[in-house]
Amino acid sequence: MIYPEAKFxxxxxxxxxxxxxxxxxxxxxxxGQGLGAVIKQSTIKGVxxxxxxxxxxxVYYDPDLIGYHDLVRELSSLINxxxxxxxxxxxxxxxxxxxxxxxxxxxxxxxxxxxxIHAKQLxxxxxxxxxxxxxxxxxxRVHSGTEYWxxxxxxxxxxxxxxxxxPRCRLTAPKxxxxxxxxxxxxxxxxxxxxxxxxxxxxxGYQIFGRTPVPIWDTQASFPEFEQSICLFKPxxxxxxxxxxxxxxxxxxxxxxxxxxxxxVVDYQKFSVSQYKNWLNSIDTDKRx
Amino acid sequence: MMIEVIKGGLETSIQDYPxxxxxxxxxxxxxxxxxxxxxxxxxxxxxxxxxxxxxxxxLIGPSLKFTDDRVIAVTGANMSPTVNGVAVAMWQSxxxxxxDVLTLPFASSGARSYIAISGGIDSxxxxxxxxxxxxxxxxxxxxxxIKDGDCLPLADKAExxxxxxxxxxxxxxxxxxxxEIEVVAGPNDDWIDQAGQQRFLDIEWVLSAKSxxxxxxxxxxxxxxxxxxxxxxxxxxxxxxNIIDHGYxxxxxxxxxxxxxxxxxxGPSMGGFINPYTVISAAxxxxxxxxxxxxxxxxxxxxxxxxxxxxxxxKKCQMSxxxxxx
Numbered sequence: 001m002i003y004p005e006a007k008f009x010x011x012x013x014x015x016x017x018x019x020x021x022x023x024x025x026x027x028x029x030x031x032g033q034g035l036g037a038v039i040k041q042s043t044i045k046g047v048x049x050x051x052x053x054x055x056x057x058x059v060y061y062d063p064d065l066i067g068y069h070d071l072v073r074e075l076s077s078l079i080n081x082x083x084x085x086x087x088x089x090x091x092x093x094x095x096x097x098x099x100x101x102x103x104x105x106x107x108x109x110x111x112x113x114x115x116x117i118h119a120k121q122l123x124x125x126x127x128x129x130x131x132x133x134x135x136x137x138x139x140x141r142v143h144s145g146t147e148y149w150x151x152x153x154x155x156x157x158x159x160x161x162x163x164x165x166x167p168r169c170r171l172t173a174p175k176x177x178x179x180x181x182x183x184x185x186x187x188x189x190x191x192x193x194x195x196x197x198x199x200x201x202x203x204x205g206y207q208i209f210g211r212t213p214v215p216i217w218d219t220q221a222s223f224p225e226f227e228q229s230i231c232l233f234k235p236x237x238x239x240x241x242x243x244x245x246x247x248x249x250x251x252x253x254x255x256x257x258x259x260x261x262x263x264x265v266v267d268y269q270k271f272s273v274s275q276y277k278n279w280l281n282s283i284d285t286d287k288r289x
Numbered sequence: 290m291m292i293e294v295i296k297g298g299l300e301t302s303i304q305d306y307p308x309x310x311x312x313x314x315x316x317x318x319x320x321x322x323x324x325x326x327x328x329x330x331x332x333x334x335x336x337x338x339x340x341x342x343x344x345x346x347x348l349i350g351p352s353l354k355f356t357d358d359r360v361i362a363v364t365g366a367n368m369s370p371t372v373n374g375v376a377v378a379m380w381q382s383x384x385x386x387x388x389d390v391l392t393l394p395f396a397s398s399g400a401r402s403y404i405a406i407s408g409g410i411d412s413x414x415x416x417x418x419x420x421x422x423x424x425x426x427x428x429x430x431x432x433x434x435i436k437d438g439d440c441l442p443l444a445d446k447a448e449x450x451x452x453x454x455x456x457x458x459x460x461x462x463x464x465x466x467x468x469e470i471e472v473v474a475g476p477n478d479d480w481i482d483q484a485g486q487q488r489f490l491d492i493e494w495v496l497s498a499k500s501x502x503x504x505x506x507x508x509x510x511x512x513x514x515x516x517x518x519x520x521x522x523x524x525x526x527x528x529x530x531n532i533i534d535h536g537y538x539x540x541x542x543x544x545x546x547x548x549x550x551x552x553x554x555x556g557p558s559m560g561g562f563i564n565p566y567t568v569i570s571a572a573x574x575x576x577x578x579x580x581x582x583x584x585x586x587x588x589x590x591x592x593x594x595x596x597x598x599x600x601x602x603x604k605k606c607q608m609s610x611x612x613x614x615x
Contacts, residue, residue, distance in 0.1 A: 019535070
């Protein structure tokens with residue numbers, strides 16, 4: 001649900017969490033991103049920076065410049081002034097990203113976890129079973145059957161938090177308990193209804209079942225896509241995973257290494273919320289893609 | 290105009306204060322010194338502004354050779370510093386000459402020492418900060434901890450009046466390996482039931498060896514949850530501690546499954562686990578100075594109390610905390 005009023009909670013002496021609702025949908029994400037944008041333009045003193053997410057935004061402030069309750073009041077007034085989401089139309093790039101599903105590298109990582117940390121079902125099998133899919137091949141079809149909306153970047157530099165735009169491809173999964181201590185670079189996985197790509201080898205809590213050979217962050221700016229930012233994505237981009245074989249993975253990895261790889265990006269598209277909603281109304285969202 | 294690194298130490302990194310600000314929404318942590326109290330005082334002792342880039346040392350310190358005359362200071366954990374093998378005092382300005390070698394063998398109490406040099410380290414800022422974030426390989430000289438043979442460039446030195454820190458303005462390290470850590474409830478405390486919250490505050494938590502600048506793992510009993518954690522939309526994830534991913538405050542006590550992890554300077558900016566409590570900024574130095582096996586007892590304070598404690602600490606990080614050496 002979308003909360004009738006935004007919920008404010010303190011994070012220690014210098015953070016406020018603003019939650020707009022408790023589900024994953026585009027509208028809540030627009031509220032978080034929208035509030036982040038207006039805070040940037042506003043003259044509220046004491047706000048240092050923000051981290052918008054799926055249905056919330058975390059605000060980092062300097063308590064020497066503004067108190068908790070004053071900041072809550074300022075933020076409430078900015079939230080009330082946010083325009084109608086229906087009218088939002090924004091430029092959105094679409095990335096076609098090669099993904100080797102059911103790959104040996106994430107499998108090796110999960111088996112290492114099973115052996116050293118905690119016995120658990122293999123990630124693709126677990127996600128398929130919990131979502132009522134017939135097998136892991138159906139998991140691959142469903143997971144690669146939708147465009148994903150980049151709702152925010154976080155956890156690690158450049159890591160995209162993404163939600164499926166086609167509700168018929170929606171899957172959910174528990175997060176690891178306890179988390180992994182390592183994850184292969186480029187691993188694709190999900191937790192809750194969120195899908196993410198691990199930019200580098202990091203700890204992690206998502207169920208992993210695929211891997212992309214394509215870098216999504218690059219401090220050396222080896223490719224033109226990184227000239228503006230070391231992170232490939234920005235919120236509002238979309239990602240479509242293209243299933244590839246292990247051999248194709250290795251071929252692309254080589255082309256990445258010798259810098260001849262060319263990113264497949266469509267960058268002149270506009271995303272319209274009202275058109276998206278019209279399309280949602282035209283499909284049977286209870287069906288599985 | 291540089292420092293030659295003879296030995297790098299265990300994990301000595303270049304940090305500035307407050308660190309890397311402005312890239313949180315791309316997933317960059319703030320980084321910066323874990324014990325910014327000791328860090329700021331070190332800079333003041335050598336005539337620098339409080340935020341100028343210096344070195345953070347962990348448990349085993351470096352051996353550094355100077356190539357010009359400088360004033361330096363060592364603060365934080367007691368690593369028994371020597372210059373050319375002769376013991377030198379901590380918490381005060383030290384004159385070193387070209388060719389002198391500063392050595393910090395190991396910490397006899399506390400965990401992190403800070404070295405400031407008049408003028409400061411002149412590495413190239415990366416995204417606005419010199420702070421090293423080793424897990425992503427950015428900042429500092431190479432993106433990683435300093436190592437044997439590195440050369441650390443120095444900025445022009447300033448005039449320094451030799452000073453020392455008043456004893457009452459230094460952090461008091463725990464003598465019995467037990468620390469009282471102030472926390473504020475939230476942002477996700479309503480996911481933990483009353484018994485769980487009481488248990489968190491009543492028992493002693495043990496700092497695990499699996500801890501570093503990204504997270505401090507704690508060992509203790511299991512947590513219990515409210516209905517909210519058990520009855521929620523599937524997009525949160527099915528474990529009770531799972532939540533729709535949101536931003537993590539620095540200092541959040543992040544409940545990953547059943548394992549609480551305090552998210553510190555290089556910690557993740559966002560994720561899908563609840564954060565029932567957040568360590569206040571004025572208590573960060575205690576985390577920085579504790580070691581695996583140390584025990585934490587958490588004390589709940591209000592936001593306003595936390596902000597007052599921050600102001601009290603900030604007052605101790607000013608010139609008024611120093612006295613001139615005669």
